[in-house]
Amino acid sequence: MxxxxxxxxxxxxxxxxxxxxxxxxxxxxxxxxxxxxxxxxxxxxxxxxxxxxxxxxxxxxxxxxxxxxxxxxxxxxxxxxxxxxxxxxxxxVHGGTLASALAEHGPLSPSLVAQLLRQLLDALAAMHAAHWVHRDVKPANLLLDATGAAAPHLLLADFGIALHESDVRLTETGFAHGTPGYMAPEVLAGAGTSSAQDVWAAAACALEALSPAPPRQRYAPHELLPRLEELLAGHPDPAARPLGDLLRTMLDPEETARPTAAQARDRIPPPSTPAATWSRTADGRPVVLGDRIPSxxxxxxxxxxxxxxxxxxAPGLHERLSASADAEAPTAPSSAASAGPAPAGSAGLATADSAPPAATSPTAPAPHGTTERFVHAPTWPQQAPGAPSPGAPSPGAPSAGASPAPSSGPDPAGAPTAPAQPPSGPRRGASLWTGVSLLAISVLSLGGAAGLLWAALG
Structure with missing residues (x-):
């Protein structure tokens, strides 16, 4: 265990x-x-x-x-x-990568390569439709589910250098992004990013699956088409010829002449026979994708x-906090919903679920340029006989012409909020004593400074 x-x-x-x-x-x-x-x-x-x-x-x-x-x-x-x-x-994902599958099984049949390419192109078509370019399509980034002898299931991963069309393009730096052997010629020439570069890389991956290159060897872009002709010429697999025709267009040196990922995908028909008839190596052995990561x-x-x-x-953090706030907060009128400030998290910790909510959420921060105070609704104390009512001004309160102190809003029962009261009794005396002390300290400090100045002048 x-x-x-x-x-x-x-x-x-x-x-x-x-x-x-x-x-x-x-x-x-x-x-x-x-x-x-x-x-x-x-x-x-x-x-x-x-x-x-x-x-x-x-x-x-x-x-x-x-x-x-x-x-x-x-x-x-x-x-x-x-x-x-x-x-x-x-x-x-338990089945490893296409790179590890090639290391284990060797070259794959054109029929199997065509189906893996179809799945890859489907993934790229979705990314391109969302205006993303992957920029690092290679066998090590193509994951395979552990499907056993059933049809393979490919997933494109690793989006660390992906670029959105709205991102700033820094083509003038002279850096080429990608992996040697899977970079289109225009990338090596320093051209801007385009989805056609992913199409080229997908074709290079298919060619690698048909005939894996020796370790640490990568082919230059101009070497791929001659290598393709050599591999598929006269191949008995029924998928060899249409696959070769498609790969030639995907490897066109002119990027505008290549098909889009969606167009290339649609040229590969889905399988019409069981996986056992086409999911095979180049020499006819069945391809079994076992579980490489035990549960x-x-x-x-x-x-x-x-x-x-x-x-x-498992509800998210915001849902849990909202539920706790709803359970503990006092009842408030629906027309004046309020919320407390977000609880402080542990220092140095962050998760995607702790992102601040949208501004339309009841628990969202106040709009920019405004200030909100989050306070509990007041609870009126029991009135002693002869005590002034909550609405009556107390001694020392501002006159009718003065601006009232900020109030905390109506209570749940709809009664008006009591105005702010000036300090009285011991608190008021303490405040007076503090003020006198500070004044005395200030006078003594000024006197000492004057004495030093007089001594210096003398």
Missing amino acids: TSIMSDVIAGRIALLDPLARGASGSLWRAIDLRYGAVCAAKVMRQRDGAEVLRFVREQTVGSAQGLGQHPHLLPPYTWAAEDDTIVLVMPL ADGRPEVPLDGPGSLAGL
């Missing part, structure tokens, strides 16, 4: 064991304590500006409407931060489409 480590980030993400380590951080199997479910956690250091930028881009893609529910996209569904550590949280303690896991189905089991 696996025990939970003591490393818990922001009180929510409990790290279990490391799965991989890359340039942008380490990947862990973890438990999202909000749901009590197993997840994947990418841990990064927020003191590194480049990693913070990757974090911002990934969590922004994760919050983009609809992308988290796409069957072939795996953006993070939440994040947390504590001290110098930030973590992105996503569902755990932890029999715990449930966050589903691939996110924790939506688990959300009812």
Whole structure:
């Protein structure tokens, strides 16, 4: 039975064991304590500006409407931060990556490659429709579910250098973003970002699946088309010829001549036969995608489409705070709803669920430029015989022509709020004594300063 480590980030993400380590951080199997479910956690250091930028881009893609529910996209569904550590949280995928599958099985059949490419293009079409460009499509970022001998299920991940069309483009810096071997020729030439670059990279991934390159070897863009002709010429697989025709257009050196991701996807028909007939290696062996990450303690896991189905089991932080406030707050008229200020969180801790609510929420902060006071409705004390009524001015109160003191509003019964009372009795005496003391200290200080000045002049 696996025990939970003591490393818990922001009180929510409990790290279990490391799965991989890359340039942008380490990947862990973890438990999202909000749901009590197993997840994947990418841990990064927020003191590194480049990693913070990757974090911002990934969590922004994760919050983009609809992308988290796409069957072939795996953006993070939440994040947390504590001290110098930030973590992105996503569902755990058990079948490894396309890169690991190629290392285990070798070259894949054109029929299988065509179906994997279709799923990848479907993911890219959704991103491009939302005005995102991935910019780092490669086999190591293509995850595979552990489907066994059934049809493979591919998911595109790692959005650390993704770019939205509204982002500032810094093409003049001369840096090329991406991974060598999967970068379109215009990227290497320093051109601006476009969705056509993802289409090129997808074709390069398909070519890699047809014939994996030797370790640490990457082909230049002009080498891919000759390599494609060599691989598919006269291939007996019925998908070889149409796949080759499609890949030639996707690898066109002129980016405007390439099809869009949606157009390329629509040129690949979905499978019409069982997976056993086409999910095979180049030499005809069946491809079985086993579970590379054993389950932890029999715990449930966050589903691939996110924790939506688990959300009812664990309401969010804002929902919990709102419920507590509703349970403890005094009854108030519906026309004058008020709320207390947000409770202060632990220093150095943050989670995506602790983001401030929208301004239209009853618990939202006051609009910019205004000040709100949040006070409990007053409770009138029992009146002693002969005491003045709450509405009557007390001795020393402002005259009728003076501005009234701020009031706290009507009480729940609708009675007017008592005006602010001046201090009386011991408090008033204490205030007078404090003022006299301060005046005396000021006089003595001035006298000492005058003496020093006189001595200096003498």
